[in-house]
Amino acid sequence: MMHAQRMNARFSGTTGVRPRVFVSSVMDGYKEYRGAARQGIELAGCYPVLAEDFPAQGISPRNACIDGVQSADALVLLLGERYGWIGPSGRSATEEEYEEARQQQLPILVFVEAEDVLREPRQREFVRRIEDYVGGHFRKSFQEANDLRRFVREAIEAADLGGMPSSLAGAESRIRASLNRRAENTQDGVWMQICWATERNEEVVDPVRLDDSAFKRSVQELAHVGDPPLFSYEQGKKVETTLSRLRVIQGDLQTSMPSEHATVLTIHSDGTLAILQNVTGPAQRDLNRRMVSMYRLDPDVVHDRLDRSWSFAAAWWNELDRPRRHHPLLYGVALYDVGARSFARVADYTPGGGLALPPECPKNPLSVFDRPRRVSRTVLDSPGSEVTRIIKMMELRFREWARERW
Numbered sequence: 001m002m003h004a005q006r007m008n009a010r011f012s013g014t015t016g017v018r019p020r021v022f023v024s025s026v027m028d029g030y031k032e033y034r035g036a037a038r039q040g041i042e043l044a045g046c047y048p049v050l051a052e053d054f055p056a057q058g059i060s061p062r063n064a065c066i067d068g069v070q071s072a073d074a075l076v077l078l079l080g081e082r083y084g085w086i087g088p089s090g091r092s093a094t095e096e097e098y099e100e101a102r103q104q105q106l107p108i109l110v111f112v113e114a115e116d117v118l119r120e121p122r123q124r125e126f127v128r129r130i131e132d133y134v135g136g137h138f139r140k141s142f143q144e145a146n147d148l149r150r151f152v153r154e155a156i157e158a159a160d161l162g163g164m165p166s167s168l169a170g171a172e173s174r175i176r177a178s179l180n181r182r183a184e185n186t187q188d189g190v191w192m193q194i195c196w197a198t199e200r201n202e203e204v205v206d207p208v209r210l211d212d213s214a215f216k217r218s219v220q221e222l223a224h225v226g227d228p229p230l231f232s233y234e235q236g237k238k239v240e241t242t243l244s245r246l247r248v249i250q251g252d253l254q255t256s257m258p259s260e261h262a263t264v265l266t267i268h269s270d271g272t273l274a275i276l277q278n279v280t281g282p283a284q285r286d287l288n289r290r291m292v293s294m295y296r297l298d299p300d301v302v303h304d305r306l307d308r309s310w311s312f313a314a315a316w317w318n319e320l321d322r323p324r325r326h327h328p329l330l331y332g333v334a335l336y337d338v339g340a341r342s343f344a345r346v347a348d349y350t351p352g353g354g355l356a357l358p359p360e361c362p363k364n365p366l367s368v369f370d371r372p373r374r375v376s377r378t379v380l381d382s383p384g385s386e387v388t389r390i391i392k393m394m395e396l397r398f399r400e401w402a403r404e405r406w
Contacts, residue, residue: 018047019161020325022069024097025078027052036145037076037111040152046074046161065093066100067323074161075101076152077137079130080113083122095126109155110139111148170201171330175372178266178274179334179365188258189280190297191336193365194309196317196380197272197372198326204271205320210246220248222319223265226311228304230275232261244269257283260301265312271326273316275309279335281346292349295358297341297398299391306390310383317380328376333368333390335361343398362401368393 021041023034034050041048049068057064069075077098084092091099101108110130119127130136140155142148178195198204209215216239223231231237231250238249251262260283264276281293281301317326338361368390379386 018045019073020047020049020071021074021076021156021161022049022072022097022101023076023078024069024094024101026080026082026084026092026094029082030078030080032145033078033080033113033142033148036149037078037152040149041076041156043149043153044156044161046156062087062093062096065097069097069100069106070104070323071325071327072101072106074107074109074156074159076155077101077108077110077130078113078148079110079123079127081117081119081123083120083126086122092122092126098130107159107161108137109152109159110137111151111155112139112141114141114143171197171199172372174270174272175330175332178268178272179332179367182264182276182336182365188255189278190338190341191276192279192302192305192333193274193276193336194306194331194333195272195274196313196329196331196375198270198329200326201270203269204326205267205269207243207269210244210267210269211241216241216246216248218319219246219265219267219316222315223248223312226308226315228308228311230263230265230308230312235259235261251278267316273313275312277305277309279305293346295341296344296346296349297335297338297394298346299343299395300345300347302394303387303391306387310380310387314380314383317377324377328374329380330372331375332372334365335368335394336365338364338366341398342402343395358398359402366397368397 023037023041025034025037027034034052038048038050049072051061051065051068054064054068059067075097077094079094084094086092087096089096098108112127112131131139140151142151174197175195178197179193182191182193220231220237220239223229224233231248235250236252240247240249246267248265250264251259253262253264258278260278260281262278264274266272266274266276268274279297279302281298283290317329340358340360342358373386375383375386
C-alpha cells in the first residue's frame, strides 16, 4: 500500500508525466478484461493506451496500433482463448504488437486467462512461446476481471515505471535556459524566441544525425514548405552544428539592420526546438511612419512570425515523432531588446496626431508567460487559439509596465 501511495504521488501531475502503458489483446469479446486492465493501469498512476480510444486517423489500423506501442513506456499483454485475425504478416495483431514491444525493448507484463480455457491452436503456440522458461516472460494467470485489475496494478507498481526519464521540472528548466540563451549579434531591433520541449528527460534526436548532411537538408526543406513557411528561398542560409545541436540561420545577423525575415532555427538533441525571429518589422519609407515604427512593436508582424514558427513546429514534431510519444509538449515565448516601445500597429498611426514616447521595458528578455505552458499535439497542429493567447499576453505585459511607469 505504501508503494502504491508513492506511485500515485509521483504522477499527481506536479512532479512528472505519467508513463504510458499499451494494452494488447484481441478486442472482440474482451471488453471487460480490457476495461479491467485500463483501471489497473490508472490505479498505478499511469496512462492507459488502448486502440478503442484512438481518434480517426489517415493511416491503417495496423499502423495506428504499432504507433501506439511505439508511443508507450510498457506493454500489458492479455492472452485468452482466441488468437485473433491473422494479417498479411501471418501473425495476429496482438502478436505483432508484442514483437514491436520487444523490438522497442519495453517492459512487457503478461497476463494469461486461466488454464481451463480452451485455446485455439495458434493461441496455444503463442502462449507456449510467451511462457518459455528461458526466453519467455514470467506471467500471471487470472480468472475474473477484478483479479486482473489488481494484478495489473501490482505488476506496474512492481515494475516501477516511475523510473522512466520524465520530469516536468526538467522540461521547464530547458525552456527557461533556451529563452535566456539567444544567438549572438542580434542586438539590433526587437527579437522574439519561442521554444518547445518534451516532458521527458531523454535523448530525442541522435547527436550523430545532427551532423548528417541528409538530415540537415531535410530540416531546411521542411522549413521552406510550411503554410506559412518559416524560411524564404530568397534568403541566404548558414548551418552550424555542435555535438548537441543543429542551428540554421536565415539572413545576415551581423549587419546593423538585419533582414526583417532574419530567423535562427535551433534543434537540440534533447528535443528542445527554438525559433528566434526578427519582429522589428519592415523598413518604412515614409519618414513619419519610420519614426513611429521605432517606438512600436506591431502585433501584425508578431502574429505573422508566430504563424510561421508554429507551422514549422507542427511539421517538425509530426515528422520526428509520428507515434506521438512526446505528448503533450511545453513551450515558452520571450522578447528581446523591446526598449521604449508600445504594442501597437504602425498602420493605426494618424499623421499629425503626435507621438507619446512609451516607457522603457523593465526586463530583457521579457518572458510572455510566467512559466512554460503545456500544449497538446492536436493544438500544435491547429495553433490558432495559442497564437491568439500569446498576442493577448504580450498586450497585457506591455500594458502592465506602462501603468507602473507612467
